[in-house]
Amino acid sequence: MIKTPGRISGGQILLGDTDLTKLSEEEMRQVRASQISMVPQGAINSLNPVMRVRDQIIDSMLDHNLGLSKAEMIERANAALEAVELNLKVGRMYPHELSGGMKQRACIAISIAMSPQVIIADEPTSALDVVTQRQVMQTIGRLQERMGSAVILIGHDMGLMAQFVNRMAVMYAGSLAELGSVQDIFTHPLHPYTQMLIESLPVLGNRGVFKGIPGITPLLRDLPPGCVFNTRCPHVMDVCRHKTPVFKEYTPGHWAACHLHEK
Amino acid sequence: MSLSYLLRRILLVFLIIWSAATLNFFIPKLTPRNPLREKLLEQASRSGYIPPGFNEMVKSYEKKFGLDQPVWKQYLTYMNDMAHFNLGYSISNFPKTVPELIGQAIWWTIGLLTATTLISFFLGTLLGALMAWSRSSFIFRQVVPSLLVLGAVPPFIVGLLLIYLVAFKWQLLPLGGAYDTTNLPTWDFSFFLDILKHSILPALAFILTTAGGWAIGMRGMMVTVQGEDYMTFAEAKGLKNWRLFYRYAVRNALLPQITGLAISFSYIVGGSVLVESVFRYPGLGSLLATAIRQLDYFLIYGIVFILIVAIGIAMFIVDLIYPLLDPRIAYEGK
Amino acid sequence: MTAQTISSPALPIRKNESSGLRNSFRYLRRNRQLAIGLGILVFLILFSGIGYFYVDKNTAYALGAPAGKAPSWEHPFGTDGQGRELFAVAVYGIWETLRIGFIAGLIGLGFGSFLGFSSAFFGGWYDVIVRWVVDVLLTVPGLLILVVIASTLDNKSFTLTRMAFIIALTAWMGPARTVRAQVLTMRERPYVMMARLNGMNSWGIIFRELVPNLLPYLGASLVGSVTGAIFATVGLAGLGLGPLREPTIGVTIYWAMGQNALLRGMWWWLMMPILITILIFIMLFLISAGLDEVANPRVRRTI
DSSP, X not given: OOOTTOOOOSOOOEETTEEGGGSOHHHHHHHBTTTEEEEOSOGGGXXXXXXXXXXXXXXXXXXXXXOOXXXXXXXXXXXXXXXXXXOGGGGGSOGGGSOHHHHHHHHHHHHHTTOOSEEEEESTTTTSOHHHHHHXXXXXXXXXXXXXXXXXXXXXXXXXXXXXXXXXXXEETTEEEEEEEHHHHHHSOOSHHHHHHHHTSOOXXXXXXXXXXXXXXXXXXXXXXXXXXXXXXXTOOGGGGTSOOOOEEEETTEEEOOGGGOO | OOHHHHHXXXXXXXXXXXXXXXXXXXXXXXXXXXXXXHHHHHHHHHSSSOOTTHHHHHHHHHHHSOSSSOHHHHHHHHHHHHHTTOOOBOSTTTTSBHHHHHHHHHHHHHHHHHHHHHHHHHHHHHHHHHHHOTTSOHIIIIIGGGGXXXXXXXXXXXXXXXXXXIIIISOOSOSSSSSOTTSOOOSSHHHHHHHHHHHHHHHHHHHHHHHHHHHHHHHHHHHHHHTSHHHHHHHHTTOOHHHIIIIIIIHHHHHHHHHHHHHHHHHHHHHHHHHHHHHTOTXXXXXXXXXXXXXXXXXXXXXXXXXXXXXXXXXXHHHHHHHHHOTTGGGTTO | OOOOOOOOOOOOOOOXXXXXXXXXXXXXXXXXXXXXXXXXXXXXXXXXXXXXHHSOGGGGSTTSSOTTOOSOSSSTTOBOTTSOBHHHHHHHHHHHHHHHHHHHHHHHXXXXXXXXXXXXXXXXXXXXXXXXXXXXXXXXXXXXXXXXXXXXXXXXXXXXXXXXXXXXXXXXXXXXXXXXXXXXXXXXXXXXXXXXXXXXXXXXXXXXIIHHHHHHHHHHHHHHHHHHHHHHHHHHHHTXXXXXXXXXXXXXXXXXXXXXXXXXXXXXXXXXXXXXXXXXXXXXXXXXXXXXXXXXXXXXXXX
C-alpha cells in the first residue's frame, strides 16, 4: 500500500513465521484484514458514503475465501457490531447517519470482523472528543482481551499511551529512538526526545506551564548527518553531528539509540 | 426523497418550459417588422393561388398574434395554446399542423439521441475512470487520453468528416437518411438492420465527440476520490481490485457525472440539430433545417418549443434517478 | 518494523518573478498544451493577417474566380462551385470567425462575470433570482434561441458584427455561473477574512483581493465563451441563418452541403472549411486545458 515514490528499502516484517515483505501483492491482499487489520485515523471519512455499514463489513469477508455462506457472513457482521457496542440497526444505516464516535466504532467493527492477529490503530481517537475517546479506547481494550490479538497503537498522546500500552517504541524522523516497557520508559527515559515528550505532558496542579520541544522536525528527504535529533537535542555532543547512534539494549528489554549512554 | 427536493426540481422544469414559450412569444415581437404576416402574404402571392383553408390559417394567426388585443391578453391566449400543444399550422406543408409534423419526426430523434447519449456516457465514463485508476494498463494512462482532443470538435463537423471518408470515399455506409428509401418500409428484421446501418455514422459522430467530455469529467473526479480516506481504508480491508474500482472509486466518482448528464442535455440537443441535418436524418433537426430554409416560422417555433420541453423532461428524469444513487441527497432537505 | 515511506511535504517554492517574459516562456515549456494552443492561434492570425494584405477580397465572393477548380499552384485550396477562391475564403473566413468569437465571447464574459460577481458578493434575493435565471437559461440550448432570433430577423439586413452581438446574448450564462461559484468560495478564504478584519471596505476587497485571484478563471471562462460563440456562428451558418453572402467558414460549409459538393466531385470545397474548423476548435481546447492547469495547478490534466 506504499505509494511511489515510497518503497520498502530493507528489513523484514515478521508475522509468526512469514516475512510479509516477501509476499506477492495477491498474498498480501489475503493477509490484510484477515490477519492484520487497521483502524483508520480519520474515521469521519473512512467509510464509503454510498454503502450501508453492514455491507462494508461483509465485502471484505467476501474477498477473503472464508468459505462462509451469506447468512453466516451477516451473522459475523452482526457479531462484530455487537462487539463494538453498536446497535444492530446501525448495520443497515449509511455513514452520514452516524455520529463521529459511531463511525469510529463501525470502522473498528470492520477491522475486527475476521478476528485478526494484529490490529494497527493509527491515532484511532484523534478526531474524537475526550469522552468518546475514552469509550472507544476501552472498547478496543476489551476486544483485545477477548480475541487475544496484538494491538499496535500509533499516536503522539503520551498520556493515552501510558494508560493503554505495555511495550512502547518512540520514533523520531523515521527511525526508532527508544523501545521498552511502559514502566521503564516513563520512569527512566533514556533518549532526550522521550524525556522531553514526557515533560511536555500537562500535569495537574501545575497549571499554565507547558513545556514544548523547540525547533521543528527536519525534512525527511534532507535529514541531518549523524543523529537525526541533533538539531533539537539539549544534550547534543560533537559525536552526534557526524555519527549515527546504534540502537542497542541497555537494560533487559529497554533499547535506545543515543550517544549519551554509550561508553 | 424529500419533498422540497422534488418541488424544486418540478419548479425548475416548469420554469424552463415557461421561459421557452415566453421566448417564442416575445422574440418575434421585438422586431419592428411583422415577419410572420409578411411571410404568409409572400407565400400566398408567390404560389399564385391561395390554398383552401388558407384564410382560416391567417385568421388563426391573427388571433394568436392578433393586433387588436392588448399584449397581455395575447400572451394569455398564446400560453393557453402552448399548454395544449396547439402549435398551429405549418406554412409550407399546409394543411398539416405543426404537431403532426413533429410527431412524425420526434421518434427518430428520441431513438438516436437516447441510444447515443447512453453509449457515450457509459463508454466515456468508463474510459475516464480507467485513465485515472492507478493500476490501469499503459494504454489507458498514456494512449487513450490523446483521443480526448476529438471532444473539442462539434459533432456535426466530425459527422461531415465521416460522411466524406466512410460513406463517400470508401463507400462502406450510406451517405444519409434513416433507411433505404427505394424499398418500402416493412417492419421486419432486414428493415431493422437497414435502420441500424443508417444510424451508425450519425451515432458515431455523436459518440466520438461527446465521450471525451465524459472521460475528462470522470478522470477529474476519480483523481479526487482516490485521495479520500475511505479508499485507503478500503485497501487495508484487503478488497479485490475490481471491488475497489467499481464499488468504491467509480461508484463515488459517478455521482457528479450524473449531475453533469442533466446539464448536458442542452448541448446534446443543440448538437443533434446539426448532426441530423448533415445526415438528412428524418428527425427534428432535419425538420428544423428544412423549416428554416422554407422560412416556416410556426414550424421553427414549434420545434424549438418541443425540443426545450423534451430537455426539461429528460432533466427531470435524471433528477429523479439521482437520489437513488446518492443516499445523502434524501436528507438534504431537512 | 523498518518499512519506510519517504514523503515530500509540498513546500511552496516561489522564485523571484523579475523577468516576466522569460518566465512565461519557461512556463510555456512545461505547459505543453497551452504552448501548442497558443502556437496554433498565432499561426492562424498570421495566416489571415498577412493574407489580408495580399489576397483580393473580391475573389472570396461568388463569381470572383473560375468555378470548380481543384487545388493547384494557381488555386492553392481550389475554387468552389459558385466561383469563390477558397484560399481567399480561408483568409477572410478565419479572420471573421475569430473576430465574431472574440467579440461575442468578450461581451458574454463581461456581462456574465459582472452578474456572477455581484450576485455572489451581495447575496440575498438578487442572488436567488440571478441563480435561477442562469440555471434555467443554461438548460435551454443557446443554438435554439439563436435560431429563433436569427430566423425572425431578415437575412439581408444581417452583418457579421451584428451577428456577434446576437450570439453574445447566449454567451454570458457560463461565465456568470463560474465566477459566482469562485467568488463564493473565495469570500470564505482566510485572506479575505483578514482583509475584512483589517477594515478594508467592500470595493477594496473586490479589487485588491478577489479580482487578482479570479484572473485565471476569467481567462478559462473567456476561452469557454469564445468556443461557444464560434460553435454558434458555424452552427447557425450551417443551418442557413445569418449573412449567407459573406465568406465565412460556416457559410462555406452550408453552401458545400447545399450544393452537393461531394456528389459533384469537389471534395476540397467541403474539406477546407472542415479542416479549418477542426483546427480552430482543437486550438481552443488546448488553450482551455492549459489555462485550467494555470487555474488549478494541483489537478494535473496532461493530455
